[in-house]
Amino acid sequence: MATFPPYPTHHPGDPTGGTTLRHAHWWQRKWVRYGALITLLTLSGLVILALVRQQTGTQGFLVGLGLAVLPVPLLIAAFRxxxxxxxxxxxxxxxxxxxxxxxAALIAIIANSFATKWIATATADPSGADTLGATVIAPIVEESAKAAAVLLVFLFRRRDFTGIVDGVVIAGVTATGFAFTENILYLGTAFGTDQLTGDSGIASVTAATFFVRVVMSPFAHPLFTVLTGIGFGISALSAERQRVRRILVPLSGLLLAMGMHATWNGSSTFGQFGFFAVYAMFMLPAFALLTWLVIWTRQRELRTVREELPAYAVAGWLTPTEPYVLGSMRARRVAREYARRHLGGRPAGRAVSQYEAYATSLAFLRRRGRLGRANADFVVRERELLHELWRRREMARPALDHAARATAPPVPVTSPPWPVYGVYGYPAQPVHPAQQGHPTHHPIQPAHPVQPAHPTVPYPAYNPYRT
Incomplete structure (x- = not known):
């Protein structure tokens, strides 16, 4: 059996020849960065815990924690x-x-408190400091603090940040964490207020706060920050040469998030029914629109998989039915379940899941290249992904073949209309029509097995997608 060539460690244009710099600065080492990040988050968590407990008391903190955690699993599951x-x-x-x-919660508490106190002492009307802080200062501080997480993932985990859905997920999960801490503070404070008025247990103020923040608007903070995530997702889809767009779009998303946040915070100043008017006429339609957008984007990603992967099936790296299976969430699930039950338990299911993820990344990479948005490491990344697929093919292909039979594709898988490139940019070998699926022959059972084209070709000196 032909063996997969070792993937290159450098790009042909890399002047270093792929050699690792031995004398890198100490702060560039991975363990130093991870250690600094974990230390920062741990210290922030301890400080925010002390601040919230100081404001709510131990009993109020425990009540707030128990109530604030309720929407978290649902939101995380939705984004997942x-x-x-x-x-x-x-x-x-x-x-x-x-x-x-x-x-982000620590930054918001410190900055909001400082800004509100400064406004109260610097203006002639201290009574408006809280309103000004909530409608102007808080949206700027909080959305900027949450956007920092999206920016860090965008910069340092670039391969994991490939489009709009990735931006929505990272932004939404960040905002979910922020809302969790904020809800502990608000619910714990409300519980303390009820205790001071002589009510026992969870009384009117706590119940009203819980209804507004957890029942009516658990999606509020995620909704705001998702706009920032969409901006970063559009930037991730842009070509490297579009530098102005890559900067302005995330900033525009951040400004929209701040504006929506300010409108929501200021709804209580719009009259007796201002809150409900903003909720019904602004928040719910915005939530519905963004929900439709991200679901449509998810379906578009599946369509990209079905459209881009046939090129690799023609070249022999995938079977003719795999683009269909990998472009259907139902077929993917059937493949994973079959692998777990019949091919080796959880390790087999995990291998199939990884195969599906790498194939999806390969489809997205090819689409960016076809649209002229590929980065300089296109060839290297394509080779790495094909290498990962090739390692898992013996475990994944039986499961994917079973899923293809079980889900019955409605149409045969055909080759794409654009030029087909084989391994790492070389044109694919001509494939016999019977190997691609004859129009009268069902693609689930090809007449002849497809073998990889040029499985041992050397690393090419050009990239057909390079712009």
Missing amino acids: WLDRVEPGPWRNLLFAFAWGACA
């Missing part, structure tokens, strides 16, 4: 569902939630 087409690593989600709950 959106991310199922090309699931990002859990460490990114853990970082986003921890940043929102600890670092």
